[in-house]
Amino acid sequence: KKQFAVIGLGRLGSAMAATLADLGHDVIGVDANEEHVREMADVLTHAVQLDATDERALRAAGIQDVDVAVVSIGENIEASLLVVMQLKELGIPTIVAKAVTSLHGRILERLGVSRVIFPERDMAIRVAHSLVMTDVIDYIELSRDFSIVEIPAPPPFVGRTLRELELRPRLGLTIIAIKRKPATGGPEVTTVSPGGDERIQQNDVLVLLGDNAQIAKLDELLG
């Protein structure tokens, strides 16, 4: 079991601290704002009010013993950088930090942050792509050139088997899963790597993987 510290219990920090605690790990949460500390006190192993740019305060809270520290301070770039440096000097093995601009992110990397998080930017890209395409429910960037999209089964696909549809040879798209709400009611069922005999039903949601050009082409076909 890993020990975590989350510094900055704003919306991102508190959600991360809560998820980590939910997954069964010890989490020390710290924030300069007393109300934010109080809101998390019941959820975390410890929730401490302190100024995280103060090394002695961090030590007093036991931060030096954690495996992973998450720094979730957005508005105040100076505080974000000072805190990361303190954590580095405390010898914390893994530091993850939120950045609000690319420049902020590059500085964090320079300071030795293992992973820089851009929550607003990443969500913006994801939602914007799904909004510009026809009927795309979700869009996930897999790499610079490949994406995963979720679309409702297009009417021409309904009733056909995957073998008949030939999505890979004809459209260069791989169907990695089908989400289906059972006719009898009950929760949605996900079928992963459906076989060639799988027949598409009305209201199926298809999860497709392909390169961005192929996905754009699908969008044109559907549009």
Place this chain on the structure above:
Amino acid sequence: KKQFAVIGLGRLGSAMAATLADLGHDVIGVDANEEHVREMADVLTHAVQLDATDERALRAAGIQDVDVAVVSIGENIEASLLVVMQLKELGIPTIVAKAVTSLHGRILERLGVSRVIFPERDMAIRVAHSLVMTDVIDYIELSRDFSIVEIPAPPPFVGRTLRELELRPRLGLTIIAIKRKPATGGPEVTTVSPGGDERIQQNDVLVLLGDNAQIAKLDELLG
């Protein structure tokens, strides 16, 4: 080509407006804060300073003609709800809005928002899951029970073909892609739906899809 309006040019709103403009669409950006408007003026079709709770100001900016409106106002729940209601009454077909709490999100749905965005919460879940697992580079929730993880090729896999590894029958995991940096240098290459003869190389990143129990089991094996 769709017409978009983005109301609230904070970090999420400005990133969404910029991505939509980048994808070739017309974007009207509005914000009460002059500096935020000015920062986006060169990037968008129009950037207007106004109070979006004011219906006449919205009409004057031409908001009623857009296909999709994005409301990205986080801190001020009241403003977020008032703006959404104005947009509904202007007859805008699709409204997407950011929410900062689940309650806020439920109210937005009640008002007819087609999609509620929780950027901090979703990113928190994604990053927290990848942090608790051994060596997981990224984690994407596909549905309540299925996830996609990216992991460096575990040493026992290196040099083996996918057919030999039998990931589906033995571990219930589907390898949907392999990311590889060519030995000769140059950008990373993604191979989608690799075939049975694909041989895993050192430093490959494997993109795996499976149900959460199977992924947790993989994590135990790797840990």
